[in-house]
Amino acid sequence: MSLSADAILSADDVQTQAVPVPEWGGDVIVRGLTGIERDAYEASLQQIRPKPDGSREVIFIRDNARAKLLVKCLTDEAGNRLFKDSDAPALGKKSGRILDQLYDVAAELSGMGEAAEKEIEGNSAAAPSGDSSSSSPANSDAPSPNSAEGSAPES
Template identity: 60%
Template sequence: MALNRDAILGAVDVQTEKVDVPEWGGDVIVRGLTGDELDNFQGSIRQFRPSFDGKGMEPVLVQDGMRAKLLVKCLVDEAGERLFTDQDAPALGAKNGSVIDRLYDVAARLSGLSEEEKEELEGNSATATEDAASTSSSPEMSSTAP
């Protein structure tokens, strides 16, 4: 049976997951983002800069505080209300990195971020690695110890 407009718009399809965080002494509820919220998040971590050839603009990912920026949108109370505002991201980002990373993985999965998108956002994609390698001014590390 094909769904109609009302069935689609009436469907409760945003998922939540309770996650044990022993480091904080209890559970937190992580809610996936809606389509509009996901677009807003992705837009908030992308900026444009002039391309190297000077013929246009290219997107650049701003990874500073990226995990916390997602989590402030996804951590909710029992009623589904956000626990944090967007302005709380720096304070949340100052918490244990292992916890933030673990919760980010859940939020990304529930929000529909593909593994490829997640790797790109985290700077682990081949393109991000190639870009970083081509712009690095650091000397190469030697594999032999003195």
């Protein structure tokens, strides 16, 4: 039996996982990104730069990438974000080992496991010739609502 559009759109398919972080004194709830949120996050890590031969290339900006994802994915028990996007620099100062552990969970819940990341990097050889600006979205400090109809948080 095939699903209807209503059945698909009403399915609660964004997963969460509680992760013990004894160094912080308890568990942290990690929520996977929606498709819109994931696309915005990935775009925020890319910059299109001109090459000397006139073509363009996509450069991945990895600065604080783990914390930039985690501010979007760490929630309270009600599903509300704990951090604003502007909190990423402060969160990035926490233990790299802990951030890496939480990042791995967030990436997996968001469909961005190691294999998916390699696929994205493999598709970044050159930007389309008609695009002359960065694909990074504007900054936002507003936490996104935890709903399928909410707009993606930007970083």
